[in-house]
Amino acid sequence: MSNLHGWGGPLPQSWLDQQLVLQKKILVRIYELGMNPVLPAFSGNVPAALQNVFPSAKITQLGNWFSVKSDPRWCCTYLLDATDPLFIEIGRAFIEQQLKEYGRTSHIYNCDTFDENTPPVDSPEYISSLGAAIYSGMQSGDSDAVWLMQGWLFSYDPFWRPPQMKALLNSVPLGKLVVLDLFAEVKPIWSTSKQFYGVPYIWCMLHNFAGNIEMYGILDSIAFGPVEARTSENTTMAWINQYSVRRYGRSVPAIQDAWNVLYHTVYNCTDGATDKNRDVIVAFPDVDPSIISVTEGKYQNYGKPVSKEAVLKSETSSYDHPHLWYSTSEVIRALELFIASGNELSASNTYRYDLIDLTRQALAKYANELFLNIIEAYQLNDAHGVFQLSRRFLELVEDMDGLLACHDGFLLGPWLESAKQLAQNEEQEKQYEWNARTQITMWFDNTQEEASLLRDYGNKYWSGLLRDYYGPRAAIYFKYMIESLESGDGFRLKDWRREWIKLTNDWQNGRNVYPVESNGDALITSQWLYNKYLQGTGVFDH
Structure with missing residues (x-):
């Protein structure tokens, strides 16, 4: 670049x-x-x-x-x-x-x-x-x-x-330049530039920034965007039904129903927002908790219905709130259908991957709301509430790490080992591992008191990363929240930054080895976490 x-x-x-x-x-x-x-x-x-x-x-x-x-x-x-x-x-x-x-x-x-x-x-x-x-x-x-040129600059700057x-x-x-309309599934430049002022172009989809792990998509835009029109109302649905059979090797009605739900929810983002995964677990806020507001509205909580909507909103540009574009209750219903199909499909590696991914998605959104409850308790000067809720948040992070450990596709170990395998001596191994660890955490440079402006850009839901980095980082923030309430003083933002930046830099320089093979039963673990956190609950629906 x-x-x-x-x-x-x-x-x-x-x-x-x-x-x-x-x-x-x-x-x-x-x-x-x-x-x-x-x-x-x-x-x-x-x-x-x-x-x-x-x-x-x-x-x-x-x-x-x-x-x-x-x-x-x-x-x-x-x-x-x-x-x-x-x-x-x-x-x-x-x-x-x-x-x-x-x-x-x-x-x-x-x-x-x-x-x-x-x-x-x-x-x-x-x-x-x-x-x-x-x-x-x-x-x-x-x-x-x-000349083949990316069109990203036209949507970015x-x-x-x-x-x-x-x-x-x-x-x-003319004819010697071709433009890649890189972000056409969300922000098509061809439609606002008279088709690139006569220059040939290729319709592209970006769809993921930095390899973040999140269930997200705009299937209709992908299906119909290149041709600008729907040829049949059922085109996408027919593809979805065929996809689940191809992916798992057999037709299971409950799974097809689940994919129909996912098509209308996580894979139907139509709000025009750029989706960079900012879930609280993997992109923890670096702001004073007193300025994260709780606004009025209607929602149904993960527990009992109430008439208050908690929306993450910051008064500073340094905090990007999580993106939620679908009904979480419907996605939990899809998870129930996935779990119910486990006896028929648990031998399928792709089923186990998707089951873990869907469970992770539901729990991540639950964690976002749990974080809001912690913020609300803090703003009400409820130290006991902050303590209890933050302990549950950290327990959830630990449980999610165990879930991710059940499939090779969600492990930190292979990422680090693949980097080290390129090395020809120990110094190179340290350098390559540092780069691999840095890319998924701080990404770029920092000082002792200022984090990288690209921190968490490459965040990942990987087993090992949640347990040893994301969880400890959140614990530091909660510690300063409780100390603030107990002392009656304001939140020590600079001290929090110093401590979590040090945690990050220490982890970047770490050499501890992580598993490269999965451990645990995906179906049993997903069922257990569903029962523990999601069963019989309402959901935060915007």
């Missing part, structure tokens, strides 16, 4: 060599399958050291990308001016070297100069010259080059108004 100088490195030559070998194997297989691989092209981003080699080069420094303190070790990247003759020269050399290394090309090259970087100048003329230079660099190395967008898209000869 050209947003950083580097992070988590430096990478040893052995890793680079491994990646080159892997890349060549991938390309061979892609060609064997009759597919067209996409190779990178020069985007204009250069290291600062280029100025030492070419003192007269026109180089501009771009802005900060999510670094806490604009640390010069990571921030901010440099862009070679499109008007500099060196731009096309490097672009040509880049393509030629790839052709020499790989031996062949499909003539398609990706390049995303401003994926999440705002251009230094908003002049359409400047943007047009940059686009033309990028393509000229490709074409000078491959006369048949086609308000900088891209029609004049700027049109200038970039029309800077390349």
